Amino acid sequence: MTENLPQTPQQPQPQAQPPVVEFKNVGKVWHCGTPREFRALENLSFTIPDLHGRGEIRAILGPSGCGKSTALNLLSGFKEVFPPTSGEILVRGRPVTGPGIDRGMVFQKYSSFPHLTVFKNVCFGLEINRGVLGIDEKEIGRRAAEWIQKVGLGGHEHKYPHQLSGGQQQRVALARTLVLKPRIILMDEPFSALDEPTRIEMQGLLVTLWLEVEATVILVTHSIVEAVYLGDCAWIFSKAPGRIAREFGNLPLPDPGQDPLIVQKSREFLDKVEEVAEAFKEIKKGNFKQQDTGGNV
């Protein structure tokens, strides 16, 4: 007789936040209906939850041409790729309809404007969004100067991109993106054009800045070492049409106080890299089972 049970007072429930990113059966077909038709993505579904007070880094690995960049570009809302051929993409519960200041992108190729100085490049996004951000020229300059320092480019403000090294140019790209404080940072092979020492240095810088901005980072990389080092979680996509073939969750969090090179030489780290590499090899051959895919399919 439920009506005789003592009533417990209603406790206020913490409001559940929608996922930061949600892909629902997303497909992308290039050259649809022509002899060149190509299915880059098919039924790609995943959610990245909102972790209270911190973001996370999701790394995406996969064979070349499996649709990793396509997925990232769809999420950014780039008009060259958007919209998906099928399915829906949501950011914090709202359908993506195009690019937005809540999503920042860092590419492999140096994406700064060649005719603008470092300072003007970092100011650029602030200038075009000054109305939304409600900031004046002085504040734009202050924020740009602050981020130029944070990425270690103090003293280079008045140089042009061609006067900088590859690593320095990627620092400008990081500053240009992070100065806008996007809640989601999309990175497409951001360090793969750099030499090994610079790449490791940039990985260390990314960890430090990521902890500060507390954003959700989605990182496409072809480096298993980079995915295991930077990712909280790594996905391996299947061959096109790409979908998540395997998920490696709970990867050790990078410690900003530790030299990436030392971490990346530890036994535990190398064992994890080996495990991911083995899985990658099998997935490339098409050997994966549905039950390998974790919850995110």
Ligand code: ADP
């Ligand atoms: P990945 O990043 O995994 O290497 P991409 O997402 O770049 O793969 O590409 C997946 C497939 O989609 C490739 O076969 C590529 O040629 C094709 N593709 C990507 N962009 C376009 C485009 N703008 N027009 C036509 N085909 C494209």
